[in-house]
Amino acid sequence: MSKLEDIVNLCKRRGFIFPGSDIYGGMAGTWDFGPLGTVLKRKIMNAWWEFFVEKRDDIYGVDAAIIMNPRTWKASGHTETFSDPLVECMNCKGRFRADKLGDFQADVTKLDLDKALVKCPTCGQHAWGEVRQFNMMFSTHVGAVSDETSEAYLRPETAQGIFTNYKNVVDTIYPNIPFGIAQQGKAFRNEISPRDFIFRCRELEQMEIEYFVHPDTWKENFEKILKECHDFLENKMKLPAEMIHDVEVEGADLAHYSKRTIDVEFDFPIGREELMGIAYRTDFDLNNIARESGKNMEYRDKNTGESFVPHVIEPSFGVERLVMAVLTAAYEEDTVGDSARVVLRLPEELAPYRFCVSPLLKNKPELVEKAKEVYTKLREKYGNVTWDDSGNIGKRYRKQDEIGTPKCIVIDFDTLSDNTVTVRDRDTAEQVRVEIKEL
Numbered sequence: 001m002s003k004l005e006d007i008v009n010l011c012k013r014r015g016f017i018f019p020g021s022d023i024y025g026g027m028a029g030t031w032d033f034g035p036l037g038t039v040l041k042r043k044i045m046n047a048w049w050e051f052f053v054e055k056r057d058d059i060y061g062v063d064a065a066i067i068m069n070p071r072t073w074k075a076s077g078h079t080e081t082f083s084d085p086l087v088e089c090m091n092c093k094g095r096f097r098a099d100k101l102g103d104f105q106a107d108v109t110k111l112d113l114d115k116a117l118v119k120c121p122t123c124g125q126h127a128w129g130e131v132r133q134f135n136m137m138f139s140t141h142v143g144a145v146s147d148e149t150s151e152a153y154l155r156p157e158t159a160q161g162i163f164t165n166y167k168n169v170v171d172t173i174y175p176n177i178p179f180g181i182a183q184q185g186k187a188f189r190n191e192i193s194p195r196d197f198i199f200r201c202r203e204l205e206q207m208e209i210e211y212f213v214h215p216d217t218w219k220e221n222f223e224k225i226l227k228e229c230h231d232f233l234e235n236k237m238k239l240p241a242e243m244i245h246d247v248e249v250e251g252a253d254l255a256h257y258s259k260r261t262i263d264v265e266f267d268f269p270i271g272r273e274e275l276m277g278i279a280y281r282t283d284f285d286l287n288n289i290a291r292e293s294g295k296n297m298e299y300r301d302k303n304t305g306e307s308f309v310p311h312v313i314e315p316s317f318g319v320e321r322l323v324m325a326v327l328t329a330a331y332e333e334d335t336v337g338d339s340a341r342v343v344l345r346l347p348e349e350l351a352p353y354r355f356c357v358s359p360l361l362k363n364k365p366e367l368v369e370k371a372k373e374v375y376t377k378l379r380e381k382y383g384n385v386t387w388d389d390s391g392n393i394g395k396r397y398r399k400q401d402e403i404g405t406p407k408c409i410v411i412d413f414d415t416l417s418d419n420t421v422t423v424r425d426r427d428t429a430e431q432v433r434v435e436i437k438e439l
């Protein structure tokens with residue numbers, strides 16, 4: 001089995017992530033987070049919010065609506081250009097993203113596929129139709145009447161909810177430039193081929209910042225933000241630096257709004273792929289909004305008196321890809337003593353449970369009572385503590401290793417006389433005696 005399959009199986013078996021609508025045969029490109037996955041995802045999102053918003057004074061949060069006025073997408077260019085190249089196999093009628101059928105750019109044509117003798121991944125034939133652009137926005141209708149005038153879209157990125165609130169934030173908070181506006185939330189993309197677990201989904205979650213700067217300072221701000229993103233990935237998400245790679249995006253792969261983009265790639269089990277991106281969006285969005293809305297998007301610098309339309313640096317994280325990267329870095333199979341185990345070496349701050357508390361034997365009421373006491377105290381203090389009294393101790397350790405619980409605490413007969421417990425470490429499997437009050 002591949003490492004990806006191992007991770008997918010573990011996620012399903014232990015309640016991290018399930019296929020969406022599984023009970024009805026699934027819904028391609030959607031995933032449901034279970035009890036443990038929800039905690040992991042929430043901790044990742046909270047860590048991002050704390051790092052980029054709460055702990056600094058130049059970035060402000062917003063929480064905008066998912067369904068926005070359709071003029072948003074006209075102004076942003078999504079109606080025209082938010083598309084992927086779609087190609088159909090004339091033999092089996094399978095539909096594919098043409099640029100992912102080989103080493104192609106987004107402007108790939110039928111001629112390129114023919115020249116490279118690309119075969120259909122489903123039927124193995126070489127019978128491509130013309131490549132056409134497929135717009136990935138999900139449309140819906142707002143109100144009781146379903147016609148052209150009521151058509152709206154689920155947002156394909158959280159960024160536009162930030163840009164459309166730029167003026168509201170400037171007029172209410174009066175931030176000094178450079179400043180950022182951050183948002184976390186759902187985005188929807190009708191991907192042609194959702195694939196690779198949660199790597200490419202149709203419903204996803206993003207964490208984005210639009211960082212507004214003076215046009216003359218975009219280069220240094222771009223470098224500053226790139227460095228901060230690495231700091232977050234390496235020191236908060238604890239992703240190994242050697243698994244993270246910066247790639248300069250060139251040519252047709254550059255998004256329609258960007259003058260410079262760095263894709264931060266990660267060594268996923270499916271290969272090296274984009275984890276997040278940092279784009280220099282210039283004044284593209286604010287100018288388009290000014291044109292579409294007739295409103296002035298200029299910022300007036302109180303210190304210099306200068307008025308200008310700010311330029312924007314955008315670090316954009318996808319939550320699912322970050323969850324997948326964290327799981328990839330944490331997943332390991334090793335042996336403890338002579339028994340094989342699966343262990344998730346999650347950073348302590350991200351593990352769904354910090355501690356597991358157990359009585360050595362579940363049929364000894366005095367041990368259970370003491371263990372419950374410890375469990376309740378730790379839960380009050382740390383919140384994320386679990387209880388396990390099933391099977392033997394060795395099995396309990398394996399179960400906790402697999403879900404990344406850093407410490408298991410066992411209450412035994414000695415505890416009753418000296419108030420010490422065994423604390424067993426997930427990574428080293430070492431056990432030490434610790435006084436309850438020291439926990």
Ligand code: GAP
Pocket residue numbers: 156157158159189191198199200201202204206208274275276277314316317318319320321
């Ligand atoms: N506002 C800019 C923007 O949305 P993007 O490169 O299209 O840029 C940003 O997306 C991030 O969102 C990606 O780096 C990735 O982490 C995540 N992402 C994009 N499409 C995704 C999908 N279909 N499934 C999961 N994550 C996705």
